Amino acid sequence: MKFYYSRLPLLLLVIAISGVAFNASSTTIENSVVSAAEKRLDDPIPAPIQKGSIRLRLKQIVSDLTAPNWAVSAPSDPEHLYVGDQDGKLWRINLTNNNKEVFLDFSDVLVPLGISGSGSFDERGFLGFAFHPQYAENGLLYTYTSEPAGDSSDFTTIPSGASPNHRSVVKELRLNSTSSPAVVEEVRVLLTVDQPQFNHNAGALNFGPDNMLYIAFGDGGGADDRDGQDSGGNPIIGHGTDGNGQNPSNPLGSLLRIDPAGNNSSNGKYGIPSDNPFIGSDTALPETYAYGFRNPFRFSFDSQTSALVLADVGQNDIEEVNLVQAGGNYGWALKEGNFRFEPNGNEPGFVTDESVAGDFIDPVVQYDHDEGTAIIGGFIYRGNAITALQGKYLFGDVAKTGQGDGRLFYSDGSAILELDLTEQDQPGFWVLGFGRDADGELYVLSNTTGTPFETTGAVYKVIPNASFDAGFVDIPAVNVMLDNGDSSVYRARLQLVQDSQPLRFELVDHEQLTDRFRDDTTTFDQTTGKLNLPFTNVVDANGKISTYAAELQQVPDMPVLTFELSKQPALVK
Known part of the structure; x- marks a missing residue:
């Protein structure tokens, strides 16, 4: 039998003063354990994560x-x-x-x-x-x-x-x-x-x-x-x-x-x-x-x-x-x-x-x-x-x-x-x-x-994932395959061109990253001009997230690197 911690000093004091037989104290301890068991929480945190x-x-x-x-x-x-x-x-x-x-x-x-x-x-x-x-x-x-x-x-x-x-x-x-x-x-x-x-x-x-x-x-x-x-x-x-x-x-x-x-x-x-x-x-x-x-x-x-x-x-x-x-x-x-x-x-x-x-x-x-x-x-x-x-x-x-x-x-x-x-x-x-x-x-x-x-x-x-929010596409890491066969990794930001149809996006910011940030799924092929964004999060007005796969094509002869949505994005999740 194991004593219930907080009651142990009190029980020992009662035994010492009154000379209660051990069997009687054991019954008291049993009652305290039963009392604790009645307060057991089977679901202490009901709310799910x-x-x-x-x-x-x-x-x-x-x-x-x-x-x-x-x-x-x-x-x-x-x-x-x-x-x-x-x-x-x-x-x-x-x-x-x-x-x-x-x-x-x-x-x-x-x-x-x-x-x-x-x-x-x-x-x-x-x-x-x-x-x-x-x-x-x-x-x-x-x-x-x-x-x-x-x-x-x-x-x-x-x-x-x-x-x-x-x-x-x-x-x-x-x-x-x-x-x-x-x-x-x-x-x-x-x-x-x-x-x-x-x-x-x-x-x-x-x-x-x-x-x-x-x-x-x-x-x-x-x-x-x-x-x-x-x-x-x-x-x-x-x-x-x-x-x-x-x-x-x-x-x-x-x-x-x-x-x-x-x-x-x-x-x-x-x-x-x-x-x-x-x-x-x-x-x-x-x-x-x-x-x-x-x-x-x-x-x-x-x-x-x-x-x-x-x-x-x-x-x-x-x-x-x-x-x-x-x-x-x-x-x-x-x-x-x-x-x-x-x-x-x-x-x-x-x-x-x-x-x-x-x-x-x-x-x-x-x-x-x-x-x-x-x-x-x-x-x-x-x-x-x-x-x-x-x-x-x-x-x-x-x-x-x-x-x-x-x-x-x-x-x-x-x-x-x-x-x-x-x-x-x-x-x-x-x-x-x-x-x-x-x-x-x-x-x-x-x-x-x-x-x-x-x-x-x-x-x-x-x-x-990449994300599209408030007219901006943020790409955490894109593997850029260069014309000479080399490749580099960049963080990039594109801005939606207002009233464009099909939708167009201009490069407004970029930063070269080390190769340890490489994400092999997000790619831009400089030779073909194709930008592949297989995972792009979009949050609607109710806060619901949807993830799409999108493919964009570089628009030639533009003063700023510009891409055009080349096909309807596919829902991933």
Whole structure:
């Protein structure tokens, strides 16, 4: 029997003073659980997530990966995107020609993947990496890997006589990246953490704008963040009575902030910044930046405002997006989202709308399991290609029903909307992660198995359609094929010529782009004069979006580059 947290001190006081028999107190506890069950919310957020007004496309740039889960550029290397694959590979993708190569391979240090053997699900693996802000000068890369337990770890919650499932290892690697694959010249282990169960590892690493390294840890796995329940045929251990999420004296369930260049940590291998919020605390690790998380997968910094946005995977009901503040307590496992969480003994936990005593920070936005099963954090968009997405947080859910039906969402912090995809209603794959390149453009990482096996993994770039609004056609990227056989990529704007029939459009603005912005579907052939716009969004007076395929023909001998609509546009969606 598990005590209901907020009533435990009162019950113990009653027992101590009145000498009530244990059987009587057990009945009282049973009644409190029944009372909580009566307040269970089966549909905590009834309103469904609506389709938003932003219609975009997904352009596959790489395939034949396994389970990609994180992608970023390296400092001073805008031509490449580096993609972490759960099975241990770090890929380098050339964004000009989309060629890929293995940059590093950590598969030999990982715990064997597949909780039920080869081909089965797992949350362990190569889970995070971050380039040092001065990587171009010092060659430093930081990694988070799930490795076999064995040696004594820096941090553990495992009781004496028991063994962890594995351990999380954060390393610093000094690379010589002039060759391919890169050469690791030096490896330094920064910290190790025992993991009680296979799941809830989190694993994201990011350098903040303060040049400190932030590391996300989940609550240690199992379910409900409590000892005693069954997990794969074994009782859950390593969480204690109150859970790791509410115990900032260990790394589990917390976001850490460290200085890799320092040495004042307990193991002497990294530094603890003097302005960390729990410096001098008797109850929290000085490394702790924020706590109360279940499985923070993932977090990122807004490149414009430096806001730290963290997505936390829920238990049975609520998925949430948080704005993280130094010293903040985000509630798990007393809360799931902004609801009260009831562990419910050895049965599945649930939420109620009862209050919870404590100083907690609630999510900015949240959704329930009518909409998905596990949130996947992304990035606030700050690129230049998609005006409508500017300043909005792009994220997703791994699979609405757990059957490879991932979803893509965006939010401005006030509501969640579903991304409107041009060529399909839903992505059609497991959403495993997101990426951001040096231009601020975003990527979706996926596979079709939901496991760290096989080679169905792919990377998709989020790209805009052309648009026609208020007499202007805005073309985000057009591949211009020149008379001499060369090609270039341009952003262009055309203006409708008033009273023209057939409709004519004049070029009023253009900008040459790098080849990494190339959109092979939108083309202008200088030899034939044909401008092909296969995806053009048009919004009517009621705000309804329709997408058309249009073909225009250059009008010869005009002082300004002019095109004429050569055939009736075809409705795409």
